Amino acid sequence: MSTGRKVVFILLIGSLWGMLEILIWDVWQLQGWSHAAMVLAIGALFCLALGRRVLDFVGSSIAIALVACFYKFFSVAFFACQMSGVLALAASFEIFALLSKKYVGSENGLRPFLIGLLTVYPAFVAFTILVAFVGLEPNWAAAGWSRVLPFLGWPAVVASIGGALSCVAGWRVGARLHHPELVARWTVAVPAVVVLWGVAVLHAWGI
DSSP states (O other), X not given: OOHHHHHHHHHHHHHHHHHHHHXXXXXXXXXXXXXXXXXXXXXXXXXXXXXXXXXXXXXXXXXXXXXXXXXXXXXXXXXXXXXXXXXXXXXXXXXXXXXXXXXXXXXXTTHHHXXXXXXXXXXXXXXXXXXXXXXXXXXXXXXXXXXXXXXXXXXXXHHXXXXXXXXXXXXXXXXXXXXXXXXXXXHHHHHHHHHHHHHHHHHHTTO
């Protein structure tokens, strides 16, 4: 795949992840449900796995996450700390994608399951430390460990298991793209990205 098409594919998968971030987060907030991060992580791992199956090179997952971060600005219930969560997941995924490729093998069937299973918990730990004790996001900093520890309990465990399954699903979808360069064609991917950005803007305006 050419460099140009790699960039377009990153934009496409990052936009898909970003749109999921907006929709899932806003639905959870508007409904008053808890543990949105758990569901967001599961959706994120699907997108990260899909992207990595096609573009299995160093930094591709981080690049996809950076695109997804821009979408957070279009969320109705926006919090800046959300972007640190996105990047923490991508960084953790990147590490385990590289380690699994080296020690398990790039085509080993267990690889996506292991990546998904191992990614979430370190990402959740990094996120909570950043927002509660480093970046001092007001709600997290005020609650401290009383909020951090429950977050790292069963929600993180469920997210790890669900993330492993969604990672496998995303990996298989990526594997079925026998000609991913066709998906990354300018005439296909660019209009799709434009539509996703347009939907995000309309969503932010409440339309």
